[in-house]
Amino acid sequence: MFSATKKKVQALPPLHRDLVLERTLGYAQLPHDWEYLLASIAQHQAVTGGKRKYALPGPFLAVALPLLRVILADARPEAPVALLVDDRLDLVFGPGMPLPDHHHRRGIKIAWMVQIPIQAEARLRDGSRLRIRIVRRTRRLTWRQRGSVSHKTKFKSKDKAYHLLQVALRLPRGVEPVRPPTPSPNWLSVAVNPGDRYEIRADTKTTGDEMPSVNLILHVLTEAFRWSPTARATAVPR
Amino acid sequence: MSGQYPPDWEHSPHGSEPGPSGQPAYGQPGYGQQPGYGQPSGQPEPAVPAEQACQVTTGFYLLSRCTSFGVDQCANCGRRVCALHAISGPGGVLCPECFVLAGQHSEPTDRSWALQYRRRYREDAGRELQDPGIWWAFDRYDRYRFAAGRGGGFGGGGAHYYAADYDEDDDSYGIFDS
Numbered sequence: 001m002f003s004a005t006k007k008k009v010q011a012l013p014p015l016h017r018d019l020v021l022e023r024t025l026g027y028a029q030l031p032h033d034w035e036y037l038l039a040s041i042a043q044h045q046a047v048t049g050g051k052r053k054y055a056l057p058g059p060f061l062a063v064a065l066p067l068l069r070v071i072l073a074d075a076r077p078e079a080p081v082a083l084l085v086d087d088r089l090d091l092v093f094g095p096g097m098p099l100p101d102h103h104h105r106r107g108i109k110i111a112w113m114v115q116i117p118i119q120a121e122a123r124l125r126d127g128s129r130l131r132i133r134i135v136r137r138t139r140r141l142t143w144r145q146r147g148s149v150s151h152k153t154k155f156k157s158k159d160k161a162y163h164l165l166q167v168a169l170r171l172p173r174g175v176e177p178v179r180p181p182t183p184s185p186n187w188l189s190v191a192v193n194p195g196d197r198y199e200i201r202a203d204t205k206t207t208g209d210e211m212p213s214v215n216l217i218l219h220v221l222t223e224a225f226r227w228s229p230t231a232r233a234t235a236v237p238r
Numbered sequence: 239m240s241g242q243y244p245p246d247w248e249h250s251p252h253g254s255e256p257g258p259s260g261q262p263a264y265g266q267p268g269y270g271q272q273p274g275y276g277q278p279s280g281q282p283e284p285a286v287p288a289e290q291a292c293q294v295t296t297g298f299y300l301l302s303r304c305t306s307f308g309v310d311q312c313a314n315c316g317r318r319v320c321a322l323h324a325i326s327g328p329g330g331v332l333c334p335e336c337f338v339l340a341g342q343h344s345e346p347t348d349r350s351w352a353l354q355y356r357r358r359y360r361e362d363a364g365r366e367l368q369d370p371g372i373w374w375a376f377d378r379y380d381r382y383r384f385a386a387g388r389g390g391g392f393g394g395g396g397a398h399y400y401a402a403d404y405d406e407d408d409d410s411y412g413i414f415d416s
Contacts, residue, residue, distance in 0.1 A: 035349065042347035065346045066355070073298040073352035125300050182369045215362065222363045222372060225299045232371055233301075 008047045009054050016040045019085070020054050028082035028121075031075045034068065041065070057087030059211050064118050066214045067132065070221075071122045074130075079123035086117050093140050105143070113138045117211065126230040127172030132221065134212065135164040162207045165217060169224040171198045180226040188220055192227065200227045292320035294333050295380050298352045312336050323350055335380070 009020055015037045019025045041056065048054040064085045075081050096109035118134040138161040146153050171177060177198050184190045188204035202224040206212045225231040292304035294317065308318030313330035325337045325344075332340060334353040344351050357380075364373040373381070 038347045038349075042345065066351070069346045069352045069355075070298045073296065073356075074300045125297070125302065180369055181371060182367065185367060215359070218359060219363060219366055221299070222367060226367070226369060226372070228299075231299045232375060 005048055005051060005054065012047065013037060013040050016044070019056060019060060020044075020048075023057050023087040025060070025083065025085040028080040030079075031072045031077055031081055034072060034081060034083075038065075038068075057085065059087055059117050060085045063134075063211050063214055063217065064120075067118070067120060067217060070218065071120055071130065071132075074124045075122045076125050081122040082120060084116065084119040086115065093138075096140075096142060099141075108141050108143045111140045111142070113140070126228070128175075128228065128230070129170040130221075130224075131166075131168045131170075132217070133164075133166040134217070135166065137162055137164065160207075161209050162205055163212050165204045165206070165212055165220050167202045167220050167224045169200045169202075169228060171200070171228060173197050175229060177227040178229045178232060184223050184226075188223055190223055190227070200224045291318070292323055293317040294319055294323040294335075294353070295376070296353065298356050301375055314339070323353070325350060 009017060012020065013036060015025055015027055044056060064083065068081075068083055071081055093111040093113045096111040099105075099108045099110050115136040115138075116133060117136055118132070120130075120132045122130050124130055138159055140157055140159050142155065142157045144153060144155055173196070175198065177192050177200055184202075188202055191201045193199040193201065202220045204216075204220055206216065286305060286307050290308055292306045292308045294304045295301050296304045304320055304323060306320035306322060309321050310319050310324045310331045311317070312319055312324075312333040313327075314332055314336035317333050319331065319333045323333055324331045325334060325342075326332075327337050327342050328340050332342075334350040335357065337344075337350075338354045338357065344354060348354075357376075360373050360376070364370055
């Protein structure tokens with residue numbers, strides 16, 4: 001009943017299969033266990049024969065996969081690494097609300113949709129905890145307009161999306177952050193939250209439908225790690 | 239998420255098959271003791287003498303030394319490399335840094351991709367964030383040995399490069415120098 005390719009896809013490891021068929025992945029497991037998934041993904045092209053129907057989600061390949069590799073390189077071997085990838089494009093907006101009265105066009109309703117396409121959390125080798133979250137917020141303006149000649153009523157809408165990149169690095173207990181020698185760039189904001197354990201938050205925002213690039217996400221990560229004394233230290237010399 | 243799998247998948251999303259490189263699966267003896275990821279807490283570290291350990295610098299943001307047993311030698315720089323960090327490249331077995339230096343690249347599904355991408359990224363990030371410390375977190379060997387056109391490069395020299403050709407006191411030899 002099933003085609004040969006579909007049988008092969010059904011026989012993939014469950015995480016890989018969910019990623020292909022459900023366009024989503026959410027799991028926490030040890031760093032070593034992620035290698036099973038990555039080894040399976042390395043064979044994806046051979047299994048599916050490059051069929052677009054069974055292609056891996058774009059955000060996973062372009063962003064989550066390199067990001068997972070970077071996290072695994074610094075993760076503690078005995079602590080789980082959590083990853084959430086959601087490529088379902090079900091645009092479910094919240095209730096439409098009228099724009100403020102002072103807006104230049106009356107009768108426009110605004111609605112928001114919030115998605116979390118990628119989220120990851122890990123405990124690192126130095127005892128700190130890292131959390132990365134990419135939030136996609138889409139604004140939809142809807143309004144009704146009537147043709148001046150035909151008097152037809154039409155419903156119009158316009159979408160605009162932006163992505164929030166949120167990185168939180170919680171330092172180990174008793175470790176104080178170190179102020180970097182140069183200020184952070186103006187396109188990202190950094191906050192150091194004191195408490196039981198210091199937490200460094202680095203956030204930025206990008207506009208557009210496109211997912212932020214890996215390098216941009218890594219730059220935000222780097223900004224958080226610049227405050228970590230362990231990350232600034234040189235590896236033990238030979 | 240586990241509830242949707244058949245009973246034999248309940249505890250591991252990968253079943254009881256061996257790992258990608260024949261490593262023990264979940265619940266099997268030896269699980270969790272994987273090269274390149276160190277040892278779980280509470281277990282004794284393997285006693286690998288320093289002169290026999292892998293010499294590759296691990297980590298992306300948190301740099302450290304690989305503690306695995308060196309099983310081979312990089313054909314370009316002469317460093318000892320463990321089974322995880324040994325990559326087949328032009329001219330034989332290479333370490334991840336020399337693999338990039340030879341003009342090769344791998345996909346993120348490859349285990350050493352982060353180490354291959356690390357050098358290029360740190361150079362970019364150092365310029366973008368205007369913080370030379372991102373680059374200077376490398377030790378002296380890693381900073382200069384693999385800098386193409388700086389006396390390192392592919393196919394020239396060996397492990398003796400660091401000791402013989404480089405002045406220990408000269409700190410002005412970096413990518414941020416004009």
